[in-house]
Amino acid sequence: MARQEDETLHHIVVVGGGAGGLELVTRLGDRLGKTGKARVTLIDGSRTHLWKPLLHEVAAGSMDEDRHELDYLAHSHWHGYRYRYGRMIGLDRTTKQVHLGPTFDEDGLEITPPRSFSYDTLVIAIGSTTNDFGTPGAKDFAVALETPEQAALFNRRIVNACYRAHTQKEPIRHGQLHVAIIGAGATGTELSAELHHTTRAVVEYGLDKIDPDKDLRITLIEAGPRILPALPERLSTATAGLLAELGVVVRTGAKVTEVTAEGVKLADGGFIESGLVIWAAGVKAPDVLKDLGGLETTRSNQLVVLPTLQTTRDPDIFALGDCAACPLPGGGFVPPRAQAAHQQASHVYAQIRRRLKSQPLKPFVYKDFGSLVSLGHYTTVGSLMGFIAGKSMFFEGMFARLMYRSLYKMHQVALHGYGKVILGTLARLIMRRTEPRVKLH
Incomplete structure (x- = not known):
């Protein structure tokens, strides 16, 4: 029998079921929802959750996403919160309502209509999206790597490319099985090594027309002077050396100006032949955050927050994870990393507990481990x-x-x-x- 909610309870709405949002809503549901101290709702435009740092493994084929996905509806039933399917399209801070757009199936039939949900405390944790900087051809010929669906799509493409190369009558042409990875941050770098292993493993299962050393090639492209630019230089240097030993081609100082069906054009006039292209360079907060309820944002759409992780213009709204611009004491902002989202989820949980007790909130302190x-x-x-x-x-x-x-x-x-x-x-x-x-x- 479905449980009935007490409409008089404080309603906490979390928008975004990524790493930070889902950890937060799980704790809130277990500690407040189940005990009748508050109502807790999670809103997300997907029905399942997969830890984002695993996407490169799904794309490479070394992980089956079906075995690691979490079903929001079942999880909410077990942990004392409500899950509502849909994407946030607007916010009314006067009436304290989150507006969701309709959802549709693959045949264009409406699944859920436009809806609105009221809140007493709102937490926005919708993560980040790929920023292709308007590069011509990026959307048409490169696969981004921000959702399980995109990762699975790339994996199907590379397996299909191997089957195609093995069965075609004509010889395998140069560049046909080459992969270009644009962006040498953690995702792109990890994907390059993972693909080096898995593509050879696919061939070993019987696609003997393909010569791994001759036909398979992976190129990692970075506009900056070194790979892993956000990490310590020693780590970057060591990783570059290991990739070189594997035969991964690393191109630094290489700015991509266009992506085509045949490969990648560079600003210096060079061209990298590639039958498969992944775009893993640059992130920004989702466009929906632009002018969302008049909240303050950065140029990359991040919500500007106070040290408490409350938004600067509304104390009833918190933001965490990649979509939040959280200032560091020495300048700059907390980096968009999984460990930051985990720490911020724990902090917001504690602050919501303090709000319910009418206690003053404490500032967030980021620890880089x-x-x-x-x-x-x-x-x-x-x-x-x-x-x-x-x-x-x-x-x-x-x-x-x-x-x-x-x-x-x-x-x-x-x-x-x-x-x-x-x-x-x-x-x-x-x-x-x-x-x-x-x-x-």
């Missing part, structure tokens, strides 16, 4: 901040890989608890012994 970059099957490199007397320590190999995997496990524990995570991990280990190493369809 370091950086990790996974090169898939080959190795993982990283640095831990404050490891010894406030300094960072560089490390790689098995320890770094365990640390990298533990980040995802921490996210899973926040959503499911230790028991379910342990059982799920054991089940996947058993299943992997009966399945191919990469996704082949």
